[in-house]
Amino acid sequence: MQNETTVTEFILLGFSSNPALRLCLFGLFSVLYSATLIGNTLVFVLICLDYRLHSPMYFFLCHLSIVDICYASNNVPHMLRNLLGQGRTISFAGCGTQIHLYLIFALTECVLLAVMSYDRYVAICHPLRYALVMNRRVCLTLAAVSWAFGFIFGTLQASLALHLPFCGPCEVDHFFCEILAVLKLACTDTTVNKVLIFAVCVCFLVFPLALILISYLHILATILRIHSALGWHKTFSTCSSHLTVVGLFYGNAIFMYMGPRSSNSSGREKVLSLFYSLVSPTLNPLIYSLKNKQVKEALLKLWRRKRVF
Numbered sequence: 001m002q003n004e005t006t007v008t009e010f011i012l013l014g015f016s017s018n019p020a021l022r023l024c025l026f027g028l029f030s031v032l033y034s035a036t037l038i039g040n041t042l043v044f045v046l047i048c049l050d051y052r053l054h055s056p057m058y059f060f061l062c063h064l065s066i067v068d069i070c071y072a073s074n075n076v077p078h079m080l081r082n083l084l085g086q087g088r089t090i091s092f093a094g095c096g097t098q099i100h101l102y103l104i105f106a107l108t109e110c111v112l113l114a115v116m117s118y119d120r121y122v123a124i125c126h127p128l129r130y131a132l133v134m135n136r137r138v139c140l141t142l143a144a145v146s147w148a149f150g151f152i153f154g155t156l157q158a159s160l161a162l163h164l165p166f167c168g169p170c171e172v173d174h175f176f177c178e179i180l181a182v183l184k185l186a187c188t189d190t191t192v193n194k195v196l197i198f199a200v201c202v203c204f205l206v207f208p209l210a211l212i213l214i215s216y217l218h219i220l221a222t223i224l225r226i227h228s229a230l231g232w233h234k235t236f237s238t239c240s241s242h243l244t245v246v247g248l249f250y251g252n253a254i255f256m257y258m259g260p261r262s263s264n265s266s267g268r269e270k271v272l273s274l275f276y277s278l279v280s281p282t283l284n285p286l287i288y289s290l291k292n293k294q295v296k297e298a299l300l301k302l303w304r305r306k307r308v309f
Contacts, residue, residue, distance in 0.1 A: 007092060007166045007167075007170055008091065008092055009089050009090060009091050009092060009095075009170070010089070010090050010092070010095045010170045010171070010172050010177065010182070010185075011088055011089055011090075011169070011170060011171045011172065012078070012082055012088055012089070012090060012172050012174065012175060012176065012177070013088075013171055013172065013173050013174070014079065014082040014083065014088065014174075014175045015083065015175060015270065022083045022084075022085075023083075025083055026080060026083040026084060029076065029079065029080060029083070029278065030080060032278050032279065032282045033072060033076045033077075033080070033278065033282075035282045036068065036069065036072045036076075036278065036281045036282045037069060037072075037073075039282065039284075039285030039286060039289075040065040040066075040068050040069045040281065040284070040285050041065070041069065042285065043061065043062070043065045043285045043288065043289065043295070044062055044065045044066065046295060047059075047061065047062045047065075048062070050301065052294055052297075053294060053295070056119050056123075056134040056139045057116070057119055057120070057123070059139050059143070060112060060115055060116045060119060060139070060142075060143065061116070061288060063112055063143050063146070063147075064109065064112055064113075064116070064245075064284065065284075065285065067105050067108055067109045067112065068109075068280075068281035068284055068285075069281070070101070070105050071102075071105040071106070071109070071277060071281055072277060072278055072281045072282075074098060074101045074102055074105065074176075075098065075102065075175070075176040075273075075277045075278075076277070076278055078090065078098070078176060079175040079176060082175060090177065094177075095172075095177040095182065096158065096162045096177075098176055098177040099158045099161060099162065099177050099178075099179050099182065100154060100155065100158040101154075102154075102176070102177075102178070102179075103150075103153070103154030103155075103157050103158055103179065104150045104151050104154035104155070105150065105154075106150075106154075106253070106276075107149060107150035107153050107154050107200070107204050108146050108147050108149070108150030108151075108154075109150075109249065110150075110204040110205060110208050110249075110250075110253075111145065111146040111149050111150065111204065111208060112143075112146045113208065113212065113242075113245065113246055113249060113250070114208035114209075114211050114212055115142045115143075115145075115146055116242055117211065117212040117215040117216065117242060117246070118142075118211070118215060119134055120215065120216075120219060120239055120242060121215040121216075121218055121219055122134055124219050124222050124223070124239070125218050125219060125222050149204075153200055153203075153204070157179065157196065157197065157200060158179070160192075160193055160196065161179055161182060161183060161193060164183070164186040164187075164188060164190065164193070165186065165187045165188055166185050166186055166187060167185065167186075167187040170185055171185075172185065174269070174270060174273065175270060175273070175274070176273075176277075178269070178273055179197065180197070180257070180269070181269070197257065198257075198258065201253075201254070201257045201258050205250060205253055205254050205257070205258065206254075206258075208250075209246075209250050209254075212246055212250075216239065216243065219239055241287050241288050244287050245280075245283075245284055245287055245288075248275075248276070248280050248283065249276055249280055252272050252275050252276045252280070253276060255272060256269060256272040256273065256276075
């Protein structure tokens with residue numbers, strides 16, 4: 001057994017060793033990453049420039065776009081280098097930074113999606129009190145709490161994991177330093193770490209998801225009382241975007257961190273991690289823009305202004 005002080009770097013095994021397949025994956029993931037950056041940046045710019053989008057719903061959507069950009073940028077660039085055969089090794093400090101930032105952004109998104117569902121609940125179930133309840137101060141507080149919770153609990157989990165003794169060969173069977181994959185390399189018992197990860201999952205996945213479902217049950221009851229077909233469609237289209245994003249994010253995260261595990265589940269874990277690290281951030285701006293009339297109008301307005309100049 002090697003001493004932990006000898007571990008200065010990790011080797012990321014990544015995906016297939018087939019050069020042709022790796023090149024195809026590089027092309028595919030490069031396109032998805034570019035779409036993530038462009039799509040989320042565009043949503044952020046539209047919300048900042050169009051005064052009609054200066055409302056609590058779009059304020060939180062703006063934060064979601066920032067999280068998605070940071071989320072993908074933490075993992076994907078090194079994965080692309082890995083696919084080209086140039087970035088298989090990562091320093092201990094670099095690995096620790098990846099784990100830390102990954103946890104911060106993931107946990108922040110968990111809270112943020114719950115906050116967005118609360119915003120929709122107030123807007124639809126209590127429309128007359130919406131401006132009073134979701135005022136500027138409340139929105140800023142809820143956004144700050146989302147980031148603070150992500151930072152505090154992400155820092156706690158990363159610190160506990162990185163203070164473990166590690167033994168060589170330090171080969172991480174993943175495309176980035178994912179916390180569960182790194183824990184497998186520890187020289188000591190990691191039961192406490194895994195129990196704490198499960199507890200954090202209950203707090204940041206199960207509990208927020210329960211709040212979201214309760215919010216949408218109330219929203220559904222309110223929608224069913226709407227007699228106008230136009231009002232029903234407008235209300236449903238506003239919520240369907242958020243529900244789609246919630247289903248994609250929480251479904252994959254719960255299956256990844258709270259589902260049954262086996263000795264040969266590394267392939268499944270890579271696919272799931274890839275989905276909510278890259279695919280989900282790519283789809284989020286598309287889901288919100290394609291289903292949201294105001295975002296589409298703001299995009300057309302920006303396009304026309306660009307053509308004029």
